[in-house]
Amino acid sequence: xxxxxxxxxxxxxxxxxxxxxxxxxxxxxxxxxxxxxxxxxxxxxxxxxxxxxxxxxxxxxxxxxxxxxxxxxxxxxxxxxxxxxxxxxxxxxxxxxxxxxxxxxxxxxxxxxx
Amino acid sequence: xxxxxxxxxxxxxxxxxxxxxxxxxxxxxxxxxxxxxxxxxxxxxxxxxxxxxxxxxxxxxxxxxxxxxxxxxxxxxxxxxxxxxxxxxxxxxxxxxxxxxxxxxxxxxxxxx
Numbered sequence: 193x194x195x196x197x198x199x200x201x202x203x204x205x206x207x208x209x210x211x212x213x214x215x216x217x218x219x220x221x222x223x224x225x226x227x228x229x230x231x232x233x234x235x236x237x238x239x240x241x242x243x244x245x246x247x248x249x250x251x252x253x254x255x256x257x258x259x260x261x262x263x264x265x266x267x268x269x270x271x272x273x274x275x276x277x278x279x280x281x282x283x284x285x286x287x288x289x290x291x292x293x294x295x296x297x298x299x300x301x302x303x304x305x306x
Numbered sequence: 307x308x309x310x311x312x313x314x315x316x317x318x319x320x321x322x323x324x325x326x327x328x329x330x331x332x333x334x335x336x337x338x339x340x341x342x343x344x345x346x347x348x349x350x351x352x353x354x355x356x357x358x359x360x361x362x363x364x365x366x367x368x369x370x371x372x373x374x375x376x377x378x379x380x381x382x383x384x385x386x387x388x389x390x391x392x393x394x395x396x397x398x399x400x401x402x403x404x405x406x407x408x409x410x411x412x413x414x415x416x417x418x419x
Contacts, residue, residue, distance in 0.1 A: 235409040247405065289405075291399040292357075292399075298349050
């Protein structure tokens with residue numbers, strides 16, 4: 193029974209395309225996150241939402257737009273994909289967004305832009 | 307600017323021995339530290355944490371030590387098992403800070419049978 197799931201797991205696409213990654217959590221958590229792990233292996237936060245409200249919006253190009261239709265879902269839409277967007281994107285959730293709470297991660301979506 | 311540094315990209319140990327993974331940080335405001343473990347093709351999973359009011363936290367085979375003056379923490383795994391082979395990420399946060407976890411680059415641990 194997957195706690196945090198992401199689709200798709202792999203995504204290969206051409207530069208300039210628009211793509212979406214979906215995330216769902218069945219833990220009943222209020223807070224969800226998107227992280228990016230780039231080629232240098234750093235895991236960096238991009239966005240966080242608490243009960244559908246945007247809390248953290250790091251310095252991310254506005255081609256990236258998160259959408260939270262309800263507190264169990266946080267999708268990531270990327271417009272005009274660029275080579276540098278190739279990375280692994282992880283979704284995560286936590287109970288209420290407290291920094292001392294455990295964050296539960298999805299399996300990741302491996303995006304390759306050609 | 308790397309606020310959390312894991313300077314060893316990889317570590318190899320024999321089964322049954324101790325594994326010591328190191329992490330340094332630069333932001334003196336960090337007051338909570340976590341270790342996450344990641345297997346290939348999976349997301350990171352929480353392993354152990356420590357608050358800055360402590361200098362040691364233990365959970366079974368895993369112990370985290372915090373040296374605030376040196377801005378250094380370490381994760382000890384004793385005894386190491388082949389199933390411990392994974393990438394270990396150190397992370398830190400500052401209460402009242404930027405409301406986010408800051409992760410290191412990870413250290414890949416290989417435990418040889």
